[in-house]
Amino acid sequence: MTTTVRPEALAALDAADPLAAFRDRFHLPRDVVYLVGNSLGALPEAARARVAEVVDREWGDGLVGSWNTAGWFDKPRDVGELLAPLIGAAPGQVLVCDTTSLNLYKALFAALALRPGREVVVAEAHAFPTDLYMIEGALGTREGHRTRLIGRDAPDLASALNEDVAVVVLSHVDYRTGALTDLAEATRQARAHGALVIWDLCHSVGALPVDLDAAGADFAVGCTYKYLNGGPGSPAFVYVARRHQEAARQPLSGWHGHRAPFEFAVGYEPAAGIDRFRTSTPQVLSYAPLEASLGMWREVDLGQVRAKSLALTGLFMDLVESRLGAAGVEVVTPRDERRGSHVALRHEHSYGIVRALADRGVLGDFRAPDTMRFGFAPLYLRHLDVWNAVAAMEEAVATRAWERPEYANRPTVT
Ligand SMILES: Cc1ncc(COP(=O)(O)O)c(C=O)c1O
Numbered sequence: 001m002t003t004t005v006r007p008e009a010l011a012a013l014d015a016a017d018p019l020a021a022f023r024d025r026f027h028l029p030r031d032v033v034y035l036v037g038n039s040l041g042a043l044p045e046a047a048r049a050r051v052a053e054v055v056d057r058e059w060g061d062g063l064v065g066s067w068n069t070a071g072w073f074d075k076p077r078d079v080g081e082l083l084a085p086l087i088g089a090a091p092g093q094v095l096v097c098d099t100t101s102l103n104l105y106k107a108l109f110a111a112l113a114l115r116p117g118r119e120v121v122v123a124e125a126h127a128f129p130t131d132l133y134m135i136e137g138a139l140g141t142r143e144g145h146r147t148r149l150i151g152r153d154a155p156d157l158a159s160a161l162n163e164d165v166a167v168v169v170l171s172h173v174d175y176r177t178g179a180l181t182d183l184a185e186a187t188r189q190a191r192a193h194g195a196l197v198i199w200d201l202c203h204s205v206g207a208l209p210v211d212l213d214a215a216g217a218d219f220a221v222g223c224t225y226k227y228l229n230g231g232p233g234s235p236a237f238v239y240v241a242r243r244h245q246e247a248a249r250q251p252l253s254g255w256h257g258h259r260a261p262f263e264f265a266v267g268y269e270p271a272a273g274i275d276r277f278r279t280s281t282p283q284v285l286s287y288a289p290l291e292a293s294l295g296m297w298r299e300v301d302l303g304q305v306r307a308k309s310l311a312l313t314g315l316f317m318d319l320v321e322s323r324l325g326a327a328g329v330e331v332v333t334p335r336d337e338r339r340g341s342h343v344a345l346r347h348e349h350s351y352g353i354v355r356a357l358a359d360r361g362v363l364g365d366f367r368a369p370d371t372m373r374f375g376f377a378p379l380y381l382r383h384l385d386v387w388n389a390v391a392a393m394e395e396a397v398a399t400r401a402w403e404r405p406e407y408a409n410r411p412t413v414t
């Protein structure tokens with residue numbers, strides 16, 4: 001079937017796409033097919049004006065008064081409320097602040113304290129490494145606590161759960177393969193054993209509907225610079241289910257998480273509710289592009305995002321298999337619907353292929369040792385982009401473009 005795909009048919013799909021109009025709301029360099037929105041989302045046009053407003057009017061004219069008049073102090077909470085519907089969270093449970101790594105650390109400490117007498121943290125061997133590193137750092141300070149790894153040649157979640165497990169840290173979408181874990185089912189399994197779950201939503205927020213409240217989730221963290229287009233280094237989010245908030249204590253007890261920061265009292269007393277997960281001064285300028293993007297996301301139907309994401313990733317996998325399978329390009333991402341919005345391919349010359357594609361205007365990325373990743377952000381990509389990307393890959397592979405000597409040098413960030 002896939003070999004009969006014609007570009008004219010794909011153009012017709014693009015013309016009928018209910019999300020098509022969003023593409024014009026992004027700045028996309030001419031002649032570039034941008035397939036790295038799963039790492040750094042594209043620039044929403046509205047972000048420029050919002051950045052200028054924050055710099056010129058709020059900072060330039062408003063000066064220090066903007067902490068009150070422009071709502072700077074309340075950014076973590078207010079932007080958290082803008083993001084909350086995208087992860088199925090009722091108000092009062094999401095903050096946008098700090099980074100994913102820091103929020104994971106805070107959530108982990110809080111969760112461990114909610115499960116005294118249990119000493120095991122279950123984590124995935126294939127998690128994004130910062131999650132494992134932060135767990136290692138956090139557990140290093142606690143006698144007796146240890147990590148039990150699951151997945152990749154280790155037991156799965158069900159067989160790793162028992163009465164010793166305090167916390168389970170899971171990625172909703174695997175950063176490497178794009179595999180999607182059933183959030184509701186894994187949460188249910190962990191809760192049945194009395195464990196708490198911390199979800200890393202970095203690769204699912206903005207890529208598919210997420211429903212934390214409905215799943216009875218405990219904690220979640222994630223970044224906003226991928227599918228949410230918040231810009232490089234935009235602040236991350238943390239979700240704490242309301243039922244845990246009163247008892248939850250996080251370790252980074254900075255003054256913005258204090259009950260009354262401007263009383264300048266000597267002892268730390270946590271703020272009520274989710275605000276106790278704040279640490280210190282919000283990175284005000286970094287919220288600006290994210291606010292503009294989240295304003296746009298309020299108009300987006302996540303069901304349409306999911307449908308288009310499955311269509312684009314499915315088309316890409318079909319075309320790669322039919323046109324490049326024989327040349328040794330292997331699709332790693334699950335073919336059924338248990339996938340997020342990026343596709344991973346394997347080839348012995350993956351790095352060179354990614355570099356050669358970039359020289360042909362198709363941007364993807366490489367993850368050692370041999371994986372190429374291509375992210376399909378449904379708000380600004382078209383079916384025809386998929387076609388063009390595969391055509392460029394066919395040409396690069398047919399000409400063994402990876403043999404160019406300049407591709408032997410790798411930059412620091414891949
Ligand atoms: C799954 C996952 N978790 C965490 C991170 C890192 O978070 P940060 O560097 O923003 O703390 C990333 C991406 O960098 C990621 O893909």
Ligand SMILES: Nc1c(O)cccc1C(=O)C[C@H](N)C(=O)O
Binds near residue numbers: 039128
């Ligand atoms: N956060 C990143 C960074 O600080 C530098 C370069 C890339 C990133 C990324 O976001 C990579 C991404 N999380 C990944 O899945 O590989």
